Amino acid sequence: MSCREIISEIPLYCYGEVTSEIEERIESHVEECGGCRAELARHRKFLETLDTREDATDPMLLSSCRARLRARLETKRTSFWQWQIPFRVPVGAMALVAVGFFGARYTPERFGGIEAGFAAPMFSTVKSVEPDTGSGQVRIAVDEIRRHVVSGTAQDPHIEQLLLSAVREESNPSVRFASVRILNSNADSEQVRQALVDALTRDPNANVRLKALEGLKPYGGDPLVRRTLANVLLKDDNPNVRIQAIDLLTTHHDDSIVGVLQDAVRKEDNAYVRTRSVNLLEQMKASVGTY
Amino acid sequence: MHDAAETVSARLAPAITDLDEAGLIRAAQKGDAEAFERLVRQYDRSVLRIAMNLLRASEEARDVYQEAFLKVYRNLHAFRFDCSFHTWLYRIVTNVCLDHLRKRKVRREESTVVETGDGTVDRVSQVEEEAPHANPERQMWNRELAGKIDGALACLTPRERTVFELRHYEGLRLRAIGDMIGTTEEAAKNCLFRATQKMRSSLESFI
Numbered sequence: 001m002s003c004r005e006i007i008s009e010i011p012l013y014c015y016g017e018v019t020s021e022i023e024e025r026i027e028s029h030v031e032e033c034g035g036c037r038a039e040l041a042r043h044r045k046f047l048e049t050l051d052t053r054e055d056a057t058d059p060m061l062l063s064s065c066r067a068r069l070r071a072r073l074e075t076k077r078t079s080f081w082q083w084q085i086p087f088r089v090p091v092g093a094m095a096l097v098a099v100g101f102f103g104a105r106y107t108p109e110r111f112g113g114i115e116a117g118f119a120a121p122m123f124s125t126v127k128s129v130e131p132d133t134g135s136g137q138v139r140i141a142v143d144e145i146r147r148h149v150v151s152g153t154a155q156d157p158h159i160e161q162l163l164l165s166a167v168r169e170e171s172n173p174s175v176r177f178a179s180v181r182i183l184n185s186n187a188d189s190e191q192v193r194q195a196l197v198d199a200l201t202r203d204p205n206a207n208v209r210l211k212a213l214e215g216l217k218p219y220g221g222d223p224l225v226r227r228t229l230a231n232v233l234l235k236d237d238n239p240n241v242r243i244q245a246i247d248l249l250t251t252h253h254d255d256s257i258v259g260v261l262q263d264a265v266r267k268e269d270n271a272y273v274r275t276r277s278v279n280l281l282e283q284m285k286a287s288v289g290t291y
Numbered sequence: 292m293h294d295a296a297e298t299v300s301a302r303l304a305p306a307i308t309d310l311d312e313a314g315l316i317r318a319a320q321k322g323d324a325e326a327f328e329r330l331v332r333q334y335d336r337s338v339l340r341i342a343m344n345l346l347r348a349s350e351e352a353r354d355v356y357q358e359a360f361l362k363v364y365r366n367l368h369a370f371r372f373d374c375s376f377h378t379w380l381y382r383i384v385t386n387v388c389l390d391h392l393r394k395r396k397v398r399r400e401e402s403t404v405v406e407t408g409d410g411t412v413d414r415v416s417q418v419e420e421e422a423p424h425a426n427p428e429r430q431m432w433n434r435e436l437a438g439k440i441d442g443a444l445a446c447l448t449p450r451e452r453t454v455f456e457l458r459h460y461e462g463l464r465l466r467a468i469g470d471m472i473g474t475t476e477e478a479a480k481n482c483l484f485r486a487t488q489k490m491r492s493s494l495e496s497f498i
Contacts, residue, residue, distance in 0.1 A: 011488070012484060043491070050494075053436070069357055069361075
């Protein structure tokens with residue numbers, strides 16, 4: 001092998017990624033050739049230089065990744081209960097909401113949490129970590145929240161606020177579902193109606209969106225609700241939600257939804273929604289297509 | 292009677308802690324949450340390290356971690372032991388990282404390496420460098436070098452960077468890397484060669 005060939009093989013040789021035949025050739029060549037020997041030493045130095053780069057993995061980052069993954073997986077696993085829990089638990093059982101509201105912040109022991117013997121149910125968040133390499137001690141600032149149960153009627157302003165927060169912020173869908181279900185009875189309040197509209201538009205769980213839509217049914221003529229329904233009809237990826245949306249939209253006839261219905265006819269892949277849109281456009285004596 | 296039957300069955304079933312990797316995978320495939328967690332714990336440090344080293348951005352690495360393990364969770368039922376779990380997992384992770392790197396190339400995201408009055412500084416490595424009792428000169432040199440290495444890595448194509456990280460920093464064989472990123476060993480070899488050449492020419496002044 002020529003010096004040029006040897007030099008081109010050195011990078012792979014250093015990684016042990018050449019055949020044993022080439023390896024032998026390189027080694028015998030380098031023994032004889034000072035130039036190639038120097039090049040090999042230089043390449044090894046380069047590889048050592050690369051190894052000075054420190055591992056960028058932060059233990060706190062790993063811990064937060066684990067907690068986030070666990071919360072997400074628990075959400076997935078509890079999806080079965082979305083339909084079960086609300087019908088089993090009476091409206092007054094606010095414990096579910098109170099527990100669930102803080103549930104996502106619970107530091108699990110097995111999965112990146114602190115394995116400490118807390119005497120009572122405790123929810124903790126590590127806010128900062130200061131290692132002291134001199135003493136080997138670590139100072140950790142922990143925010144702790146203790147679980148407690150609050151109870152009251154759905155009309156109680158404090159309970160209503162908790163439910164509104166749960167709908168907006170809670171990561172567990174069964175808690176959001178239970179909260180929306182209870183809030184549906186308060187939909188005459190503008191604040192609650194807005195929360196239901198937000199849940200219908202943004203909640204990632206289709207059952208929660210359907211439940212919010214159910215609460216908005218008496219307000220099918222409200223301009224905000226109609227705009228939301230039109231948006232849902234065109235954008236929601238769940239056909240059941242779109243079906244409910246068009247059913248509610250059609251309870252009130254107004255020309256402002258003609259364009260939405262024409263769009264739905266053009267884009268919709270669900271036969272029921274498409275047929276309902278066509279029927280409604282015909283009833284309104286509007287053209288089915290856009291020209 | 293029922294309790295006794297449950298006790299017997301509990302005694303017969305091996306504890307999750309006694310299961311080897313294949314046992315954990317099978318248990319996780321049947322929906323055992325604890326088995327899945329143990330699998331995650333076995334590999335998640337490496338997964339995060341690869342993501343962090345490839346992307347050098349904590350938030351993105353966190354997203355990669357989450358995305359990769361959720362993919363594993365969703366597709367574990369389809370894992371048929373045709374290859375090692377390690378290879379299968381790394382294939383998922385490298386593909387998620389590659390997607391992020393490609394998207395980043397389009398978005399031209401803010402780099403962790405910033406220019407300051409004192410030269411190039413990598414904000415990620417700076418956190419670690421601020422530990423007390425460290426040699427300040429060494430710190431500065433390391434910081435400068437880390438910035439330079441990251442700068443050089445950032446100039447590689449997403450594929451070159453992935454191959455380089457997996458071979459150099461993770462110590463994986465090129466055959467396995469080729470398999471992970473869906474290419475031949477020969478192509479991975481060429482990729483590593485190009486990456487090494489580029490890295491070396493960027494870091495010439497530090498050698």
